[in-house]
Amino acid sequence: MSDGTRGSGDPGRSSEEAALSTRLKHLGERLDRMKSSRPSQDAAPRPQGNASAIARGLRLSTELVAGVIVGAAIGWFLDRWLGISPWGFIVFLLLGFAAGILNVMRSAGLANSKQR
Amino acid sequence: MAADPIHQFEIQNLVPLLKVGAAEIHFTNSAAFMIVAVGLTAALLIGATAGRRLVPTRMQSVAELTYELMASTLRNSAGEEGMKFFPLVLSLFMFILMSNVVGIIPYTFTVTSHIIITAALALTVFFTVIIYGIYRNGLHFFNLFLPSGIPGWMAPMIIVIELLSFLSRPISHSVRLFANMLAGHITLKLVGGFVVMMGSVGVLGTAGAIAPLALTVALTALELLVAVLQAYVFTILTCIYLNDAIHPGH
Secondary structure, eight states, X not given: OOOSOSOXXXXXXXXXXXXXXXXXXXXXXXXXHHHHTSOOTTSOOOOXXXXXXXXXXXXXXXXXXXXXXXXXXXXXXXXXXXXOTTHHHHHHHHHHHHHHHHHHHHHTTSSOTTOO | OTTOTTGGGOOOEEEEEEEETTEEEEEEHHHXXXXXXXXXXXXXHHHXXXXXXXXXOHHXXXXXXXXXXXXXHHHHHHTGGGGGGHHHHHHHHHHHHHHHHHHHSTTOOXXXXXXXXXXXXXXXXXXXXXXXXXXXXXXXXXXXXXXXXXXXXXXXXXXXXXXXXXXXXXXXXXXXXXXXXXXXXXXXXXXXXXXXXXXXXXXXXXXXXXXXXHHHHHHHHHHHHHHXXXXXXXXXXXXXXXXXXXXXXX
8 A cells, every 4th residue: 555655746646545535435335334224222122142052051051040049039038037938938939930931931032021 | 289179269368458347358369350350451442442543453453343242232132222331331341351361361360250249240230220220211110020911810920920030130140150160160170180180190190191181271262262252141141131121111
């Protein structure tokens, strides 16, 4: 490319500069097109994330376990608080399983809550 | 020490700072490596973009690619309005990425291998979602727990399940990053320990140590992948959760 140290009367240089400026203009136009093709304000946001299989497996298993743990913890505290042992634990453990399954399905993209 | 795979996660007090009641507050190795992570992030992003050029240098394109990746991730999952959380998202990503990658270097400390750190990061996101969601949408935010089109008699159960699902988010969010880093580093240390143990047996052991040595090299590469991937996964989930704060309606 032109390095500016050559003689300024070089006829090849001005044409090179013109070529450069047209390329810059093209680049600007392409950037504008990319910006306008971006999803707008409320365009269907969807969870994405395509990881390797092991990462996917770990992700789904933590989702399930987290749901169960939260359910069990809430049930246990309700039992202690209200003295209804063991019913709170039983009910909330099962609900926790349900929440865990819901988490897994959401995270696997099977139950997308945004597309109703 | 080489055979103890947990030793690397020990918190060491470096400099005593102050004393609050009975609790002494120290400057620990964890804090030191957090500062390293922040320093590297700042050096990379500020340094690379200092001499802004039209045709970027290598470091400048690294910084620009990082920015573009995070911006498009956030836009795709939380919409244009999510961009007001861009500083939070980019900071989280860079901090986790740098902590993870620095942690691969031998003799360093992996900040993100402690659940208290990842839990703090996940809870930051969790409370940001709740506070901003209520601030922006008012009580409409709680529609998050009641999907539309549910028959009335099912609503109580669905609300409880959705609530549990929502509460379990910070757990899975933090445990995923923490468990990946912890498990990876323990595996690496164990397999590396085999090399030392077998090498000390004799000629036959030294020959046999080649296999775990090769495995260590492969695992290090895998760990690098996991380090980058987990930082990205954490950030994507942050974006998805932030989306719920912005668009809670189903």
